[in-house]
Amino acid sequence: MRFSKKTGCFYPENISYPNLPPDLIDVDEKAYHAAMNRRHGEVLEVVEGKLMVANGRIVYRTDTGGRMIIGESGPLPDGATEKERPSELYDWREDQGAWALDRDRALASVREEIKAYRNHRMDAGGAFYEGRWFRTDVFSHKDILGAVSIGEEFDAQSEQDRTWRDMENEYVVLTAKEMAELNKAILRMRRDAFTAFERHMGLLGESENPLEYDYRSKWWPESYAAWWRCSIALRGRIASGSTGLTVSSCAIRNRSRLFLCAGSSVFSMSNIHESAYSTR
Known part of the structure; x- marks a missing residue:
C-alpha cells in the first residue's frame, strides 16, 4: 500500500x-x-x-x-x-x-531554473520560417546543418530525401538555400534566447525576493507552444463567428492563408513576413 x-x-x-x-x-x-x-x-x-x-x-x-x-x-x-x-x-x-529565506541559496536555485528554462526554449521552442514552425532540438539542427554543408549535392537528391516535417507534422520539400535560411532562423532564435537569459540573470540579482521573480513572461523568442495556444483561441473565435480576440498578437497558418490576430481584430492575409510575427 x-x-x-x-x-x-x-x-x-x-x-x-x-x-x-x-x-x-x-x-x-x-x-x-x-x-x-x-x-x-x-x-x-x-x-x-x-x-x-x-x-x-x-x-x-x-x-x-x-x-x-x-x-x-x-x-x-x-x-x-x-x-x-x-x-x-x-x-x-x-x-x-x-x-x-536564505537569499544566496534562493538565488542559486532560481538561476538553475532559468538555465533549464533557457535550454528548454532552445530545444523545444521551435523556429518560425516561411509560415511554418520547425524543430530546433540538437538532432534536428544537426540534420539541417548537414543539408546546408553539402549544398548542391542536397538539391540533387530526390524530393523524398529533401522532404522535411514541421512541428505540425506536415511535410514540405526544401532546397539547400532554404535550409540555410532555416538554419539562420534557428540561430536567431538561440541568440534571442541567450539575450533573454542574460537579462533575466542580471535582473534576478536585483529582485527583493528571488523566488517571486518572473523569468518566463518577457523577452524570450516566440515559441511554437505560444503560437499553438493563440491559434486554438483564434480558431475557436472564427468558428463561433466572433471577430474580437483578447489574446496577444499572433499569426497562424490555416490551409494556404495566414490569419493575423492583432489586438482585438482578425485579418486574413496571403503573406506575413517573419519580422511582422510577434507575440508574448
Missing part, C-alpha cells in the same frame, strides 16, 4: 493510475490497519517517511524543518516551532521567531 500526504489518499500497488502524486510513501500492513481504525479527531501524518496516526500537535524542528508530534497541551520543546518550514531554502531565525 502507498499513501500521499498531499492528497490524503491510499494507492494500492495492484491498481494502475495514470498520474501519481510525487510524495508517495510505502505503508506496511500494521500502519495501514492503524490508519483505517483511527478514532474521531485523529489525523494521518507523515513523519520521517513513515505514516503515523497523530493524536497530538504537529510541530516542526527548527534545525531541519522535520515534523514532530507532541502532546495536545504543554509548552513547545526547545528547538521546535508550530510554523511549517516553507522549503529547504529557509532557515529558522530565533530573533524573528520565523523562517527566513
